[in-house]
Amino acid sequence: MALPTRRRRWASVLTVTALAVVGGGALACPAGAAPQQVDFPTHCIPPAVAGIPPIDGTTTAKITVDNASPKVGDTVTVTYTVVKAAASNPTDLALPADIMTPTGKVTLGGAQTGSVTVTGPKKNDPVPGKGAFPSFSMTGTFTVTSPGAVTLSPGDYNIHTSYILELDTPCTVTNPPAPVSETVTATDSTPVNNRAITLGSASGKPGDSVTVTGSNFTPGASVTLAGRSGATQSADTATVTANAQGAFSGSLVVRDRTTTGVVAYEGTTWSADKGAGPAAYTVVDDTPAPANSQKLTTTVKAGTLSMSQAGDAVQLSAVDFGKGGASAGALRTVTVKDYRGGPAGWSLTAKVTDFTGPGARIDAGKLSWTPACTTKAGSPSTCRAGSSGTVGASGATLASTPDGTLTGGEFTVDAGLSLDVPTFTPPGSYSGVLTLTLT
Structure with a gap:
């Protein structure tokens, strides 16, 4: 089973201060419906060497896609994340890191039927004896062939372990299909290429x-x-x-x-x-070393998702009493480093408090930004800047990278800031707090 592509949550606080009064605008971050985490009964068969009967339990999972509004003929990348597996380590033997390879299926329904083969990397945290298997993600793709709503449900999955013995723990959906976790709505177009393939197996020696x-x-x-x-x-x-x-x-x-x-x-x-x-x-390479030879193995260790910022205070430009208008400045540069590997992208969001000053308040909705994002050369992912518009108390997306077969890299994120100061705001210094969150 693969190590979960974990999204670590990072937050930082940036104080935005304006002398006299400070300026803003409006950022809009369109929000789509979030994928639904679903539970479904699962029948798992432990390896015969474990000497224990089949396990009937509950799997918790979710499906995400890189494009929820594709056109017919588009290829959609699907990520199947098992948040909690129905099975656990069936033996008292602790399993070391990076010996699990998960594979599975995603079931399509609605406007398009069939299944998507998904597979995950050989990467996991150590698992103690009789301990719960960690969360893991698997990815695959399918080509949209019909317009309309296409539902995606988690399907059967298998946990392959390569440690001392090559063992499999297949888990099947007890009452297929499992509940729908994600839906994509495909629009009609003149299909350029409807060719499609499926594989009889997602892995092999x-x-x-x-x-x-x-x-x-x-x-x-x-x-x-x-x-x-x-x-x-x-x-x-x-x-x-x-x-x-x-x-x-x-x-x-x-x-x-x-x-x-x-x-x-x-x-x-x-x-x-x-x-x-x-x-x-x-x-799955389990080839034994030939006689009179030694098999050399190395491990590429997964890192973390982190961010840093070049300072924690921003001075916006002053505006005149009686005139008001835009009090402008620039966000302190934020550097995001994603060394996790695996299929998960990241999202950097922010929200701001009201700006308070001498007996007056400037609403958080008056702060707007124009985000920008740069990707370091050689990074597997490409950074996408958020939309220009209002930040506000509810927040907006500053930058993100999509899920993919392999993600990661280094990115620098900036934004022009503007606070729209009302005309007769009392003179003085006003400040608010902009909180950044990386997930």
């Missing part, structure tokens, strides 16, 4: 064969099946022929241990216009 099933390809076309390592095609390929309905089923032998997915395409080279995938696939 080096040299194992995986079944690839395709649909909506050109009837009679020669289709290449290929492994992908990130954005690069591996040397593992096979060829199949689509039938008269544009469908096929073929096998691909996956030998490259760095494989992260499988694609299928028409023509001699990969083309997004005539291909499908990648469908997530993980190689």
Whole structure:
């Protein structure tokens, strides 16, 4: 099972002070409906060596997507997070870090039916004997083929452990489908590419064969099946022929241990216009060391999500009594460092208090900003600045990065500030507190 991609919550306070009176505007952060965390009964089968019967318990999970309003033909990235697994470590043996690889399925319903194969990284905290498995996340993608509301429900999942023995703990939904956790609403468009593939398995050992099933390809076309390592095609390929309905089923032998997915395409080279995938696939490398040799293993340790700011006070420009207007300044630069790895992005939000002064108050809704965000070269994620507009007491998004197959990096976040000071605000110094929260 994979280590949960944890979102650590960070908060910092920035005091914004204006002499005489300070200026503002209005920031709007459109808020979509949050994914729903759901509980569902689950039947888990511990490894035979544990010597214990099947476990019937409750799984708590949620589904998130990178695009809740796709067009037909778009690819949507799905993240399936098991917040609390129904099963726990079935033995008294403590499990070390980074020996669990989770895989699973997300069930589609409504305007589009089927399932999405998801897989997680081999990363976890140590698990004590008989201890609860930690939360973990798995990601995969699907191509939208029909307009309308598409529901996403958590499905079956499997916890594979590679420690002393190669063991699996499969957990199935007792009464499928599980409750709906997320819904995407697809709009109609002229589909450029409706080709789609599914895999018979989300993981395998080096040299194992995986079944690839395709649909909506050109009837009679020669289709290449290929492994992908990130954005690069591996040397593992096979060829199949689509039938008269544009469908096929073929096998691909996956030998490259760095494989992260499988694609299928028409023509001699990969083309997004005539291909499908990648469908997530993980190689579980349990190859023993040959005689008279030593197998060398290293670990890339996951870090944390953190932020720092270049100071905790901002002096906005003064305005004249009787004139009022914009009291301007700049947010102290905030640096976000995301070294967690895994599929989770982050969100940096802020809210501000009313500005208080000599016998008067300037409403928090008078403060506005214009956010900006810069991504350090080489970072897997790309930072997105929030919308310009009112900050206010309820808060708004300053910057964020999306969920993805692999996230992380370093980012600098800034914002121009403006407080809209009423015309006859009494002279004096007014101050408010801007609180930043990173999740």
